[in-house]
Amino acid sequence: MEEIRCGSCAKLLARGTAEMLEIKCPRCGTLNHVRVANPPPERPRASDSTQDVHGKHGWGASPS
Secondary structure, three states, rough: OOOEEEOOOOOOOEEEEEEEEEEEOOOOOOOEEEEEOOOOOOOOOOOOEOOOOOOEEOOOOOOO
């Protein structure tokens, strides 16, 4: 688990992970913005076409 601390006074604000978070420090009043530097890549989507990865149409289709 990652610690999220105030950028001004270093008070612990939260533990965990966040993609994007805006949180005000109760100690010093600084508004902290936390963002993921490199978000995990999206999973590839399934194709909605009838072509397979080799460019042939359907299963067992004769090559053109």
